[in-house]
Amino acid sequence: MASERDEEGGTGTLGKAMSVLEAVALAERPMRFTDVLAVSGQPRGTLHRQLSHLVQEGLLELRPDHAYVPGLRLLKLASASWARNEFRAVAAPFLEALHRQTGETVHLGVLRGREIIYLDKVESRQAVRMNSQIGNASPAYCTGVGKAALAALDAEALDALLSGLEFRRFTPQTITSRAALLDELARIRLSGIAFDREEHEPGIRCVAAPVFDAGRALVAGVSVTGPAYRVGEVQLDDWAPRVRHAAGAIMAELSARLGPQR
Amino acid sequence: MASERDEEGGTGTLGKAMSVLEAVALAERPMRFTDVLAVSGQPRGTLHRQLSHLVQEGLLELRPDHAYVPGLRLLKLASASWARNEFRAVAAPFLEALHRQTGETVHLGVLRGREIIYLDKVESRQAVRMNSQIGNASPAYCTGVGKAALAALDAEALDALLSGLEFRRFTPQTITSRAALLDELARIRLSGIAFDREEHEPGIRCVAAPVFDAGRALVAGVSVTGPAYRVGEVQLDDWAPRVRHAAGAIMAELSARLGPQR
DNA sequence: AACTCAGTTCCAAATAATGGAATTTTTGGA
DNA sequence: TCCAAAAATTCCATTATTTGGAACTGAGTT
Numbered sequence: 132m133a134s135e136r137d138e139e140g141g142t143g144t145l146g147k148a149m150s151v152l153e154a155v156a157l158a159e160r161p162m163r164f165t166d167v168l169a170v171s172g173q174p175r176g177t178l179h180r181q182l183s184h185l186v187q188e189g190l191l192e193l194r195p196d197h198a199y200v201p202g203l204r205l206l207k208l209a210s211a212s213w214a215r216n217e218f219r220a221v222a223a224p225f226l227e228a229l230h231r232q233t234g235e236t237v238h239l240g241v242l243r244g245r246e247i248i249y250l251d252k253v254e255s256r257q258a259v260r261m262n263s264q265i266g267n268a269s270p271a272y273c274t275g276v277g278k279a280a281l282a283a284l285d286a287e288a289l290d291a292l293l294s295g296l297e298f299r300r301f302t303p304q305t306i307t308s309r310a311a312l313l314d315e316l317a318r319i320r321l322s323g324i325a326f327d328r329e330e331h332e333p334g335i336r337c338v339a340a341p342v343f344d345a346g347r348a349l350v351a352g353v354s355v356t357g358p359a360y361r362v363g364e365v366q367l368d369d370w371a372p373r374v375r376h377a378a379g380a381i382m383a384e385l386s387a388r389l390g391p392q393r
Numbered sequence: 394m395a396s397e398r399d400e401e402g403g404t405g406t407l408g409k410a411m412s413v414l415e416a417v418a419l420a421e422r423p424m425r426f427t428d429v430l431a432v433s434g435q436p437r438g439t440l441h442r443q444l445s446h447l448v449q450e451g452l453l454e455l456r457p458d459h460a461y462v463p464g465l466r467l468l469k470l471a472s473a474s475w476a477r478n479e480f481r482a483v484a485a486p487f488l489e490a491l492h493r494q495t496g497e498t499v500h501l502g503v504l505r506g507r508e509i510i511y512l513d514k515v516e517s518r519q520a521v522r523m524n525s526q527i528g529n530a531s532p533a534y535c536t537g538v539g540k541a542a543l544a545a546l547d548a549e550a551l552d553a554l555l556s557g558l559e560f561r562r563f564t565p566q567t568i569t570s571r572a573a574l575l576d577e578l579a580r581i582r583l584s585g586i587a588f589d590r591e592e593h594e595p596g597i598r599c600v601a602a603p604v605f606d607a608g609r610a611l612v613a614g615v616s617v618t619g620p621a622y623r624v625g626e627v628q629l630d631d632w633a634p635r636v637r638h639a640a641g642a643i644m645a646e647l648s649a650r651l652g653p654q655r
Numbered sequence: 656a657a658c659t660c661a662g663t664t665c666c667a668a669a670t671a672a673t674g675g676a677a678t679t680t681t682t683g684g685a
Numbered sequence: 686t687c688c689a690a691a692a693a694t695t696c697c698a699t700t701a702t703t704t705g706g707a708a709c710t711g712a713g714t715t
Contacts, residue, residue: 142446142449142450143406143446143701143702143703144405144406144407144671144672144702144703145406145407145410145446145447145450146446146449146450147672148407149450149452149466152470153470156470156473156474157469157470157473163692163693164692164693164694165691165692165693173673173674174673174674174675175674175675175676175693175694176673176674176675176676176694176695176696177672177673177674179693179694179695180672180673181672183694184404184405184407184408185407187404187408188404188407188408188411189505190411194609195608195609195610197681197692197693200477200478200479201470201473201474201477201478202474203474203503203505203510203512204411205467205470205471205473205474206471206474206475206510206512206527206528207419207510207528207529207530208414208415208418208419208463208467208470208471208528209467209468209470209471209472209474209475209528210471210526210527210528210529211418211419211463211467211528212418212463212464212465212467212468212471213468215462215463216462216463217462241465243451243465243466248465248468248469250465250468265468265472266468266469266470266471266472266473267469267472268469346457347456347457348457405670405671405672405703406670406671406672406702406703409703425661425662426661426662426663427660427661427662435704435705436704436705436706437662437663437705437706437707438663438664438665438704438705438706438707439703439704439705441662441663441664442703442704443703459661459662
């Protein structure tokens with residue numbers, strides 16, 4: 132039994148709570164009770180209690196005007212998550228080197244499901260702040276790091292991810308078919324380099340290379356990104372070897388630092 | 394009834410899950426099952442299921458060597474929490490102005506219970522990265538922003554916070570008695586300025602001013618911080634009016650931007 | 656081979672979550 | 686200011702999930 136019931140948001144009570152939390156936290160604007168009710172599809176009473184619990188736990192905040200906004204406890208947890216991420220720590224010096232070599236923005240992103248989550252970013256100008264990009268998620272199929280990461284997956288895992296994937300067209304260049312994506316991934320596997328020529332955001336180009344570690348079940352990517360007016364084909368080709376080299380160096384350091392054994 | 398039962402980690406299943414999550418996420422080093430068992434005080438079976446759920450939800454990650462580490466979903470949630478925080482957004486330009494005026498590190502922290510949670514930080518040198526400080530929590534009674542925030546509380550709220558508060562001595566200058574803290578808060582209320590002369594970390598001094606908004610139930614503080622060798626009494630006194638001014642400007646902007654009404 | 660310790664699975668009993676409907680509060684229009 | 690409609694909150698018998706002691710597995714040791 133229960134063949135088609137369990138799909139997402141499934142871990143008993145916790146799963147439901149998290150799915151409500153995410154709905155509220157990732158919404159563009161503050162949501163009131165009824166807004167949440169509409170997207171959550173849960174009965175009034177149930178949802179109300181779930182929200183109350185989330186508020187009591189400090190994961191959400193209930194403003195005086197009845198709007199639910201993300202709570203501060205999330206920040207506390209995330210700073211730990213970021214500061215203690217070993218992969219990020221290992222990669223950091225290589226990202227900085229890559230930034231010095233290119234002068235453009237460098238990203239580190241890991242694959243999580245069909246999304247890329249940005250773990251780190253090195254950028255020149257701009258005041259020092261938690262970058263809004265860090266922690267952000269983008270679809271894997273239309274970003275440089277995303278495609279690089281997908282190319283590092285084995286056939287089985289890739290197939291699982293791709294089944295049922297819906298392609299959304301972000302720009303005229305976005306890849307919107309499974310066949311085209313598979314072609315692109317084959318090309319990336321051969322060259323070890325993924326390009327993003329304004330496929331996700333108009334005016335933004337990037338070069339990326341895969342970083343993976345089977346032993347740690349880690350699939351990620353590094354990239355150098357810049358505005359199209361500054362970054363032409365020549366520039367992309369010039370950066371490609373440097374990005375590939377950085378990716379290789381990170382992988383080498385990973386196995387050296389975190390043990391070639393276990 | 395239920396007089397001494399409910400205290401912390403109390404919101405049914407969610408509360409227990411969060412308390413386990415926090416124990417793992419805020420630990421210094423990765424914890425294995427038995428380590429968590431020791432601190433959580435829960436039965437084996439129960440804890441095992443809770444951890445499994447947290448892993449399934451992506452809040453924790455279970456490494457191949459059986460160590461639990463914070464998961465990536467936390468980052469995703471936190472970036473939303475940070476990016477969408479209206480108070481932070483309103484204060485940001487004033488923090489930057491304060492940084493330009495002083496050349497030293499500027500903090501914005503809000504009071505949550507007995508702790509100060511740092512919401513933002515502006516700092517000069519140092520590569521651009523999510524600052525480890527953001528999202529960090531420190532005890533309120535021994536930090537500049539913390540004392541400033543406490544001074545903005547009314548007698549009743551302050552009393553509730555102080556009852557049962559344990560003073561930990563971080564440095565020889567740390568305030569370690571309720572009476573001394575109340576004296577200090579009275580002084581802060583008069584002058585509108587809180588100093589931290591190496592009370593929390595040796596070699597670190599700071600000037601802070603309270604930022605609060607009764608309508609929004611917001612109690613916070615802004616500060617300028619620097620190393621003792623560069624920051625003497627003269628410097629502190631010189632910055633004090635600027636910090637107080639920035640705090641005032643933030644409060645004014647708050648009521649202007651987010652509505653003088655509700 | 657026997658032992659130990661860490662991790663995992665099992666299942667009847669206990670507990671917390673559910674959800675439909677009633678109640679209270681807020682909103683905004685007359 | 687008052688009233689009606691909408692939104693938010695509370696209630697509680699039913700139902701589903703969590704609980705936790707104990708038994709099991711398996712890797713590493715003596």
